[in-house]
Amino acid sequence: MEDLSLHILDIVENSIEAKASKIEIIINEDVKRDLLMIKIKDNGKGMDEETVKKVLDPFFTTRTTRRVGLGLSLLAQATKESNGNFEIESKVGKGTEIKATFQYSHIDCKPIGNIKDTLTTLLVAHPEIDFKYEYKNAKTRFSLDTKKVAL
Numbered sequence: 001m002e003d004l005s006l007h008i009l010d011i012v013e014n015s016i017e018a019k020a021s022k023i024e025i026i027i028n029e030d031v032k033r034d035l036l037m038i039k040i041k042d043n044g045k046g047m048d049e050e051t052v053k054k055v056l057d058p059f060f061t062t063r064t065t066r067r068v069g070l071g072l073s074l075l076a077q078a079t080k081e082s083n084g085n086f087e088i089e090s091k092v093g094k095g096t097e098i099k100a101t102f103q104y105s106h107i108d109c110k111p112i113g114n115i116k117d118t119l120t121t122l123l124v125a126h127p128e129i130d131f132k133y134e135y136k137n138a139k140t141r142f143s144l145d146t147k148k149v150a151l
């Protein structure tokens with residue numbers, strides 16, 4: 001995948017698949033700390049500990065249509081390639097939180113890409129879901145909550 005906005009689209013698809021009604025996407029570009037952070041949080045069905053341990057295995061999937069599940073392992077790989085870190089926390093019946101960090105200045109750190117397209121795609125395809133989006137850098141802060149605006 002070329003850029004992070006496509007990874008985000010992919011990870012949010014997991015949340016949708018997990019029947020989330022609320023999905024939060026947070027991007028923090030912290031140039032001072034040389035850190036790019038992406039967080040995706042949902043209130044979907046969650047996973048038990050056993051499943052969480054297996055999700056980074058590209059051959060683990062609960063899909064029945066294909067035998068591989070690449071979304072999470074590709075994102076985890078992208079973090080490793082840029083000296084970052086990948087964390088996943090999940091509770092059955094509660095939801096899942098994914099945190100991916102990247103060394104901002106690393107030559108292999110992927111660009112964020114077209115986050116506008118990612119958000120538009122998600123919002124238009126899933127008007128029933130409450131999406132929260134927050135973007136922060138040293139100078140600006142932008143946030144959006146689909147429950148609070150009329151589209």
Ligand SMILES: Nc1ncnc2c1ncn2[C@@H]1O[C@H](COP(=O)(O)OP(=O)(O)OP(=O)(O)O)[C@@H](O)[C@H]1O
Pocket residue numbers: 010014015018042044045046047055060061062063068069070071072073095096
């Ligand atoms: N947010 C989530 N909530 C609940 N389960 C999840 C979530 N994200 C991932 N999973 C579980 O982890 C598995 C692996 O996810 P991953 O995105 O790596 O692959 P996939 O979704 O199965 O396939 P692909 O992303 O390649 O279409 C999923 O099949 C699902 O069982």
Ligand SMILES: [Mg+2]
Pocket residue numbers: 010011013014069070071072
């Ligand atoms: Mg997936």
